Amino acid sequence: MPSPLENAVETLIDVFHKYAAKDGAPTMSRSEILTMFQKEMPGYVSVRNFTLMSNMDMNNDGDVDFLEFIIVFSSLTIVCNQCFVEHLKKA
Numbered sequence: 001m002p003s004p005l006e007n008a009v010e011t012l013i014d015v016f017h018k019y020a021a022k023d024g025a026p027t028m029s030r031s032e033i034l035t036m037f038q039k040e041m042p043g044y045v046s047v048r049n050f051t052l053m054s055n056m057d058m059n060n061d062g063d064v065d066f067l068e069f070i071i072v073f074s075s076l077t078i079v080c081n082q083c084f085v086e087h088l089k090k091a
Ligand SMILES: [Ca+2]
Pocket: 056, 057, 058, 059, 060, 061, 062, 063, 064, 065, 068
């Protein structure tokens, strides 16, 4: 049985390929990214995330590959951890 951390890694891979596969390419288009955020992260869909989304395509080739996807979600995890730590300090 996979551990929670193993599940987290597998989930990132599964989610990327679930949405990247919609148009048959191994990358995510802008519309696939938007659909992913709306379906997988409805609590995170905001102006900030749309800005984040527009920055996901780091090499400006029009699509988001797996490396770009992982870099963004690593950054998002760092920000969420900072919020979590600040919340713990106030508690
Ligand atoms: Ca790209």
